Every structure is written in C-alpha cells, then in structure tokens.
Amino acid sequence: MDLSRIRQPVAEDSKAVDALILRRLQSDVVLINQIGHYIVNSGGKRLRPLSVLLAARACGYSGARHIDLAAVVEFIHTATLLHDDVVDGSELRRNRETANTVWGNDASVLVGDFLYSRAFEMMVEVGILRVMEILAHATNRIAEGEVLQLLNERDPDTDEQRYMEVITRKTATLFEAGIQLGAVLAAAPPEIEAATRDYGLSLGIAFQLVDDALDYSLDNAELGKNVGDDLDEGKPTLPIIRAMQVGTPEQRALLRDAIEHGGRDRIESVTAAIASTDAIAYTIQLAQSYAARAKQALSVLPASAATEALAGLADFAVARTY
16 A cells, blocks of 8 residues: 555545644744744655544544644654754755754754644643643653663664664654544543554554665665765664674674764675675564554554555555655
8 A cells, every 4th residue: 555545544634734734833933934844845754643643533533633633743753853953963854955954953953942842832722631641751752762862872782672762762652642642532442542552653663663774775865865874873773783793793893883983984885784684684574573563453443444544554664665
C-alpha cells in the first residue's frame, strides 16, 4: 500500500490539518512566520499527524478534535527538527538548506520554542486533561532521548541497547503518544488504548531503524540529506554498531576512528565496511520485526478502512526508500 492509498480514509481530515497548521503558524513577528512556513512546507511526509487521524477513526471517533491534536503533534515534531538541526550542525534536510543554515542557530532555536509553546496552547484548548498528560510526558521523554543521544556521540562503545533506548525515546515516543490520543478521544476501552500505544511505539522504532539504514545506503538526492551525516556527527547508529560487532579487526578500527573523529572524508570506506557485513540487512530485519509487532497490535481494533491503513503505514515505514 503506497502513501496515497494510506491517506485515503482521512483525506479530508488531512486537508483540514494542513489548513489548521497554516493558521496557527501565524504570528505578528515576521521571522516566526518565515521560518515556520519554511520548515512546515519543506516536503515532509506528515506521518505523525496522519497516524493520529487514522487512529482516531480506527477507534470510532467521529468528532473533530483529532484535527487539532494532529496539528499539535506536527508542531512538536517540527520544533524537534529545528532544535536537532542546530545541535547536529546539519546543513541539509529534505533536499533544502536547514533553517539554521538560512537564518542562523539563534533564530531556529527560538522559533522551535515558539512551535512548542503554540502546541501547548492548542492542547489546552482541546481541554482534556488526559491529552495534556500524555503530550507533556511525551515531550519530556523526547528531550531525554536527545540528551542520551548526546551522551552517545563520539563513543564507539555505544551498544545496541543504548542505541535502542535513544530511538525509543527520541522518535518512537511521539508516534506512541499521537496514536494513543486517537484512542483517548474515542474513549476507547483500556485494551484498545494499550494496543494503540503498542502499535505507535513499534511503528516509531521501525521507522527510525529504516532511517538509520538509509543513511548508509542512498545518495542525498533521494534521501534528502547528506549521506553519512550521522557518522560525521559522531552518532553510532545500528548499522555501524552491527558492522563493528561482526566486521574484521581492520574494519572495527576504521569504524571506531570514524565515530571518534568524524568520517565524512572516509565515507566510501565506511560504507564499504558496512556493506561487506550484514549490518544493513540486520537493521532492516529488525525494523521488519517491529513493523510486524505493530500490525499484530491492531488485531484488537475493529476492522475498518482506517485500521487497514494503519497496517499499510507499518508496511510503508519499512519498505520506503526515502
């Protein structure tokens, strides 16, 4: 199932989310409008708000508050992107210069703060305490994941367990929270809400695993960023962790040094070392296992076009090439 078919059950809802995002980006501070529109309109897949919409409909929700919460989740995600690019010193995202490259680090951080605060304004307007609890906890977990990732940088002894803890908090948490919100809005029974959490967490982990595999397997024209960015930033992601586990002593020495000192100038040697092991396949297989776990969690939801689309979203997360 391609992304256009996955979107079909909530096509009108998605249009409403896009319109709401544009309205709530408005500020009388011109720079906020410029940067906010630049990153929101930069061609992202909008999978997080899409998953909120699908989960709400799959759980039987018939109101309109899922539109607001889908936009909230996208604002939180966009704020993290602005902050991430500053921390990482990234210059390219989605085949465009990053906001920090265009406007500078200070402006990017402050506009990220604006998006966070606008998201919290909007969730307060929804007026459901449980929603605020879930999203407040999620944003806290995301921040913890960012700090854990920072602690792992330039550390070639980072193992798979430490890596998985980072991506669970940093990426999967927002998927988990957003999809759980759909069940909360629908006042779904506890077993349905638990299933949506399991689905979202597994989907988010699968998504990030594939992202990290793609970082060593595509050119930047398709991926939308520079190949090897993670390595240049000293991030030991699973492909390189696995290659160090099973590679030759010479390969391990190369990869350790690349993590410690940056490997942009040796990216061909590094990618060759990774390719000669099972590191990419290992990462993709793990992603597929989490996608299967996500689909299994859907078994307790009522059969519907939205539930089928959620299953398709899990397949898309691991089959995508961008």
